[in-house]
Amino acid sequence: MTQPPPPPPNQPPQQGGSDTPQDPRPAPGGGFGPPPPQQPAPQPPQAPAPPSGPPQQPPGYGYPQAPQQPNPYAQQPPAAPGYGQQPPAAPAYGQQPPPPNPYGQPPGQNPNPYGQQYPYGQQPPGHGYNQPSLAHPAAGPGKGGGSRTSMYIVVAAVVAIALIVGGGLWYSSSKDDSPQVSSAGPTGGGSTGDDNKGGTGGTASGGTEKAPSDPAAKPLFTVPMPAVSDDDTVTVSGSWLTDKVYAKSGVAEIVGRDPDSGAQLWTVKLPGPVCEASRQASSSGLTAILYEPAMPTKAKPSHGCTEVSAIDLNAGKKLWTKNVTNGDQVVNLDNVTVSASTVAVGSTSGGAAFDLTTGKALWAPKPADTCYDAGYGGGAKLVAVRKCGPYDQRVLHIQTIDPKSGKVISEWQMPGGIEYASVVSTDPLVVAADVGDSAGDGSGISDFFSVDNATGKLLARISAPGDDYAARCDGITRIEECSGLAVGKDRLYVPTEEHDGKAKYSQTNEVVAFDLATGKETGQRADAGDGYTITPLRMDGANLIAYKKPPYDKGGQIVSIDGGTFKQTKLLENPATGESHDAESTMLPDYAEILYSQGHLYMSAVFAHKPSSADQKEYLAIAFGTGA
Template sequence: MSQPPPPPNQPPPGGFGAPQNPPPGGFGAPQNPPPGGFGAPQNPPPGGFGAPQTPPVPPQTPPQTPPPPAQGPGYGYPQPPAPPQQQPYGNPQQPGYGYPSPQPGYGYPQQPGYGYPQPPQGGGRKGPSAQVWIIVSAVVAIALIVGGGVWYAKSSSGSGKSDNSASDDRGRDKGGTGGPGAGSKEKAPADTAAKVLFQVPAPEVKDKQEIDSVTGSWLTGSVYAKAGVNKIVGYDPDSGTTKWTLPLNGQTCAGSPEISSSGVAAVVSESGKRANARDRKPCSDITAFEVATGKKLWTRSVKTGDTPVAFGEVSISGTTVAVGAGYYGGAAFDATSGKVLWQPKTGSCTDVGYAGGEQLVAVRKCGDYGDEAYEVQLLDPRTGAVRWSYKLPKGIDNAKVVSTKPVVFGVDSGDITASGATDVFSLDDTGKLRTKITLADGKYEHACGVGKVHDCHAIVVGNDKLYVPTEQHDGTAQGARTNEIVAFSLATGKTTGDRIDAGDGYDIFPIRMDGGNLLAYKSGPFDKGAQVVSVDGTNLRQTELLETPASAEVLGAISSMVPKSSELLYIEGRLFFGKALVSKPYSADAKAYTALGFGVK
């Protein structure tokens, strides 16, 4: 895990806490900010900019038996039927990642993607217990309340989504073809010193049991869209002025990492507003909207019998919006009209979920409970017809898609719990195995969500290579820590010798491909700003594109977003961090935000 920067000496007023609404006129209001505002030369309000939020404590002992279907869909996601003492999805010792825990109040998983530590899966795999994670989390929180600002340790897992614009649908799928440097769009400005563009204050949360979801963000050249509670708001990416607001029936559960070529994105949301902190509606609404205007194109749901199916993921490929529901299977819709292209299938095989972008890839599960076999399939995005299928070895109960063109996916196998993927498979255009890449547990700092099909972060495919960051280690200077990005060949499975050094005091991880170049994020020492760099795919030369301000307030706010875990988006000199979950503040003076924006324009 990355080490936090050396702290200053005095704690700020307000201390450590979760998000709450700032006082009227507080700094960083995204609409009509007061003169000076956040980022202008004025003093911030007490509590400091971006005081981090307190992660909720995950349930320590998940029940072994889900509630029966007759009790309703439950909160967050429904529990599918299963034999006694068995979980319907994923590992039988723990509820599937992205689907609800039977524990009341945890309709959303405590997953690495949102900056909260997650207990590892059970089922005999070795790793720290839930109690250990809770203790470590508390110790880290206390240790990081340090003088002069609040600093967060980097998460080694997360939800740093790839850039999603109409002109570049999904960064993780770019760069698979063409020579190094070909098609690169991001150019270095004359001055890389970024200013704060604006920030979105976190919504007020009053109940300590309440965890509200604001999952989903999208960035184009003209709009930054961010999910709020029961809505999505489109902002001018330079000023923060509100351009549009799209009301939703309930809180968002998932957002498409892609924007279609026609400018359409999609979200999964709850079917109604929550009445209280314990109230969770099923994540059964799928909505498509135009990012430029906020116009809702349609909202749809599908049922099994009389029960709406709750979905945990959504992805876009071409003109198809595909949603996955794990045990219940998947469905797809036309992005413009909302026409149902296919619905969850009955029988022994179901689609666990999909990954979109340049191609549509499904993870399919077949067989009776306890004896399932998994396959990775390339689908026709308009019909769902299978073009080819690759069967996973027996005993592997997960597959996380890293890239859809070429198709590259990872699995977490063996006695492993802390890594995103310990084995990565590279397939050719016919679905045949090219090679397998082994990523030793504890050596690399990428992450993939458990039970999610397209939730891998800090691991990128391009130039026929797999780019992954190493864990931090000692640097060349005394006391300095650093890491690097290394590359593996998708043809041989061996390291290529490519080594992208962060430099002493810095930590680096890949964001996405930009043609043949790799975009990477670098966090620095306590007195240096964070950077976005472009790495030439041939000579590995790093070109700085942006550097954030280095003030303690700004760096503390960035750290609280946990960059490797946040919805991290970069386009044309603009960098945005987005959070997915918010909870009650730890301190009445705490300040927190669901989005931060920086730009060199």
């Protein structure tokens, strides 16, 4: 699978959770002991500009590819046992107590590169910060947590999303009749609510995206990269699309724009930078974000990701702001999602939830709990990833919970020895994990698990070796951070890794489908085409919406893949030359947020930094649209 990007620099000290290799028991007078020393923030190197002609070496697609990352997790020391009584640990992989473990190798150190993801980013490098997370007071193992420290390394891939060459784009407009509420990480990923309505994976019904008479797209507008200081890299993750607004996070702000012209409609100012943004939004256009309470300074590079707010995307208003405490400690939050009328946030200190409209607290961490909700997946249902046991004896519980009360509806306990898991989709429920650190490519995925929401029964385990399939998940802190894949009814859609195409130096790949009931491939394959690389974005009824990254002399495409026949229909094709092509080539699908609806394509960065040269133009977001 593809190599994930690193996280942003200036990570704050972590607190809370039982992953920490230090003693997580409460210090006298409350709290969880002293924080670890602040790590210096390395500076990202600059990448070369994309070439203007055919490649002379076999570099892929004619513009820079993301470099491989070192593994910051390869030598993690085991944590001391968490305070309080721990529940019995499940046997680790490779041991033989009855019943035997069917999943293979024992957990161990991964000798392969393992970079940290953006969030959602899509995210050039993963987007957001790596702060601790929260939990809910539901049935099952106790809720709450101890403490955790995570250290990340920022390397050259951070600039894979940074470079845009040439001048600005020109403006045009097109009519967008009814774009639906949507949001995305690096390339969307997973499935949310309405995208699954109307038909099964074998019946192409319920889709709303229609092919235009002419799929040729024109640039609609650009958003310039916000100004930052010479040595800063600021998180700007988060983008959403409603029938009224295209909204995008900037530096300590969120700006809503007209979906056609890009005209600014509103601005929500924040006291500090956004560190996480929900991929989900309600049908009325409400979503949620996490952000710092103040702007970073040289003296204090981070103030922690402690604030959660709900945002009305259509009205351009911040509805409320809250933070979460565990005992007398304000908790650093790792992830945020929306399901029904609930905002759920997770951390290594436990999980919490608030009413989306009013901000009323629904549940919060309990200091005495010996387990904690590391995070949540939202959308059609609310799913918690609940962790119990010390670092080297972890037991993960996948819980479908009631979004109002936090009550556990169903629960599946993952096999022992799995330290991290990601929620790919909540309905149907699909979870990804790197079993025994066997993926070998830093993608966070070696296997997918299909689970029955109602009963908590495991339906199928789907093996997805990193050498064969290209998708990414970051279950380390960002539970819902999966990209490059989609789930629709009874199918999981995953791209293959790139391989040689027919033309000299060309690369290509395919999208394949797995049956969630059996775990087997259905035999359906959608070819990207010579020189293109195809990446699933989301479902449209039973059809799959995908982005095709182009070769150097073509424009990118959006296609709809029929869920039954796998026939492809071109919905949009970007210009093959010019400044817009150069701009698109920097928004790589692994490292950019990509939204598509009703003939409109929006691509945006998740990190802002200063250009490497005075004549270099960079963009926070670019938009394309087809004619009426």
